[in-house]
Amino acid sequence: MPFDYDFVIVLAAEIMRHRDGVDLIDIMLDMGCDTSRPNRAGVTLRQFALSTNSLPLIRTVLKRERDPLDSSIREKMSQLREQYLALPLSPGATELLELLSHLYSLTGHYPSIVLDRHEISLAPRGAPAGEGGFGECWEGIFLGNRYVAMKCTHGFVLPETAMRRTLREMEMWKTLHHPNILPFIGSVTLDSKLYLVSPWMSNGNAAEYINRHPDVNRVAILLQVARGLRYLHARTPPVVHGDIKAANVLISQNGGVRIADFGLSRWAINGSSNGNSDTWRSAGNPRWQAPELLEDSDDGEIPRRTTESDIFAFGRFMIEIYTGELPFPYLSDLRVIVTLVKGTLLPDRPMEPEVVSRGLNDNAWLIIMDCCREEPFRRLTVQELILRLKSL
Template identity: 40%
Template sequence: MEEWMSELRKQMMSLHPTKRGRHIKLLSELYSCCQTYPLEPALDTCEIEVSSKMRAARGGFAGLWRGLFLGKHEVGMKAPHFYVPDETAQRRVQRETGVWRRLKHPHVLPFIGWHTLGLVSYMISPWMKHGDAVDYLQTNPTVDPLPLLVQVAEGLSYLHNFQPELVVHGDLTGRNILISHTGDALIADFGQSELVVEGEPTSSSNSASWYLSGNIRWKAPEIFEPETKQQGRRTKETDIFAFGRVMLQFFTRQVPFAHILNDRDDKLKTIARRGDFPERPCAADVVARGLDDGMWQLMTECWDVNPGHRPSADNILLRLSSALEARNNADHSQG
């Protein structure tokens, strides 16, 4: 299918811009059916446009704008902030797309392609109607976090078992998990990700600031304030630590250590450095969402200060799936 679509794109680009409408319509129909699109070459202005000048979201490195793909499909257009130096922006976009473009899984945000408009390079993905998991859970208090956590674990297991190079996400937080129009969770934002072969990353050209980035509320103690690049390198185990924090965030609807408001607070830095556990939440609404002994045990295993003692993504997926199945069976028998 992609080969056929690639040929259609070549035919379209050979036509005068005023005569490309039929090809655009056909490509749009094919994309609707298969949810895939040829990654080469970069998207042309006849295929993609910014539909709103207002930024829809903002992150530490990039902003997100809404766009229209093939005249019909809403997409997100992610681009570095204007004040990021051109060389840095280009390097980061290349690094992120180098990982992201390889991935295809129901719980990983799809990469459609990239587009350059003037001096700005955009990374294009489907628009996620419900935004990120943090906003979604806060505005929908009755949503059950366990099915979402199972989906995130499925996505993380896919990344950690990816072949021929496994993928370390590197920045797993509630803000980097998006919710589709169907209410499903998709892992997003691969700006801190790396491909790893036999325990060694495939790239060694990342800057010192790249190793220091990331929110300390989700950062494992072994990579906090590293003295060398190697000490700051993210791993599967640091992803697992962050997943445990995401579990806590989904159940409580709050960031880890929410009582410390400022991310730059020295108390928070001390906690992160030591790898201290957050206090177990006992509020009735949190317990009602499913934070029981089993869930808390899994979280604390994810936060073990010894990276080698943390469970694998496969193990987490198995335990969460079993918990969800057991609960569904109990609900069914009672019904």
């Protein structure tokens, strides 16, 4: 039906006085009212909504848009953030924060990667939610109502070293944008400690997830990780993740798979990753490391992780996903190194009926073997890996 768009704008202005009035706009949108059609003054309903700070109106106008993020939304979010930070303790700040939080949830965009202490805080718990070799992960609250992960270095790490490691990871992570890469929200300094902030993945890591959901489609998990890895390896220059394993693959509330933890990642130059310190170059766990990373070079240089060593690690990751156990679960880390040096690149093939029923058939095991070839050039490329996984 035809609409008088001058009346539409007047109505939108009026409903801001009545909390139930937004239902009228909702009905008009159901009847075909176009939010992008201007009135005689050249103003659209969408433009008018974004000129206000009315959460009910903005929510109603934008909710039908599949991808609402554009320059006007970016500008609106920047304005809201500036307004909120100018009066973070005032009564009006709560409404601004609610609107900013809604637009963030709608778009996945935030106007600054340097966060203010008024935008984020640590959740009230006495211990980190998780720990790794280089750092800790704490639960935080972002924009008043959104749980996030806040990653920092261990407290015993020297401040200079902690800052260098954190900044190095942030410089890499903030450039990455893909559905199968954990999003980077930003960084914040609280009590002199720098945190890297990302969305909270409520289903935990892949190892925890498959053990809680034994009937999950494991090929679907593997394919999503492989697509994330393809995105990394296809960049210019390629990105070497350097630490692919189930603990570094996180599962969102809706089952989406995200590669996380870029503490050992680097841009690859001529196939290898440009690392800084020997500590960084030699980091990693032998259960997932390619054999060339454990060898001594003739010039005394520590071998660098490559896109090929990522593929090797993916093969070991596949073993985790199908068995629910670490590679070589019956060996200590030291014995794993000895085993690799002796030339044993894979554990014995698991043949338990429950493992086979999860999909570890002949074809899946052959993919694992082709990922874990001793010679790096004989390993699958990530595109070959994806094609093989699709055939399972």
